[in-house]
Amino acid sequence: MDKLTGSADNRTSRLLFVEYWAHYVRTHSDKDWSCQQNVLINSQLQSAKSYPFSAKQYLEMRGEKCSRIQPTPI
């Protein structure tokens, strides 16, 4: 599977990429693919440090219960 196949349909296109990338992971060293993936993961965690909502707001947005009074750890 050398080349990524395209599709006009977004869902199909996404699944084709998932298959393409999984094949890459299967056929390359763990170090190789993980270095590429880590750019995405680490950048997301970096962004999370600036997450603009409190824990209470986060849970409320998810429809989950929060009885926390203190917005920050005591």
Added chain:
Amino acid sequence: MRFLNDHTIKLERELNDLDRFVLKFLKVLEKYVDYVIISGYIAILFGRSRATEDVDVFIKPIDREQFIRLYHHLQKDGFWCLNAESDDEVYSYLGEGIAIRFARSGEAIPNFEVKIAKNILSLATFSDAIEVETSEGTIKISSLERQVAFKKYYLGSDKDLEDAKHIEELFKDHLDYDTIKKYKDLIKKEYG
């Protein structure tokens, strides 16, 4: 990555900040209760090209005293519970079957969503769990067949179908499709 045996995978990936967050939390958790990670983090651990804001974990039923020891240890190690503060309140959430979330103190994401495994299907995740050995610790995850079945036949969102596809393609030489079908039937029986 390679299978050392049917229940152990050696993963020689470069760990990222999410992996280290997971390992730090599990290092405390496993001292007090048995656990299995069940979420999309599994696909991400094995290279899926997406991020996540939470990691779902089942724990076995735990009594109040043991849970409070766990909770205090987590607090000492820099975690807090997003849902509540007091020992009794946090424990009561679990008792009511409500998931509780732990993140680094003062933060909301990423977080661990902790649930007690109660029904037969949930408890069964412990019996065929897999251990993933990384350079900085071991992570217990649900079996790959169970992951695929739940993502395809219970959750079913586009994201879940993509996660399942990633696992199916990556482990296509190892997956037992009869087992996936068995879980599919169990899911249908349990959840309709």
